[in-house]
Amino acid sequence: GFRLDGVSFMREISRDPLDLVQQTCGAHHQYPDGFMLFLGTMFSPIKDRGAAGAGFTHHLGDRVTIASPSLGALVNRVQRSDAIAPWTFGIRSLYRYLAGRGLTDSVPTSVSSSRRTAA
Structure with a gap:
């Protein structure tokens, strides 16, 4: 391959x-x-x-x-991305998973983000 x-x-x-x-x-x-x-x-x-x-x-x-x-x-x-299950495992899910395994001290409760727009 x-x-x-x-x-x-x-x-x-x-x-x-x-x-x-x-x-x-x-x-x-x-x-x-x-x-x-x-x-x-x-x-x-x-x-x-x-x-x-x-x-x-x-x-x-x-x-x-x-x-x-x-x-x-x-x-x-x-x-094909439009033919398979949608992506649902985001950053909060990751932190919950890591916390559940004892690999982090906290789970985020909110996520702030900035978005850029083209003029």
Whole structure:
């Protein structure tokens, strides 16, 4: 199968994460883990997957693993985002899960956020 290995650093990104999320989040792409792959690092694949010059694209059923020795692995099968269960595990759910395992001292009760708008 296709494999991409390497290291990338946030200081090398070419796109602002908040702008990216604002532009892409919706029923057609609701899974935020995938957004970070489009920041312009080497994890935004440009290597041809099939025909020369055709670039890279995921295929339905692909197994995608993003791993870090310090954080573990995120493993997903590629499917149409509008045809699978919606994303419901947010930051509060994460903190509840971590607190339930005794890995944090508190659970957030509210989340403040800022939203940018284009002129």
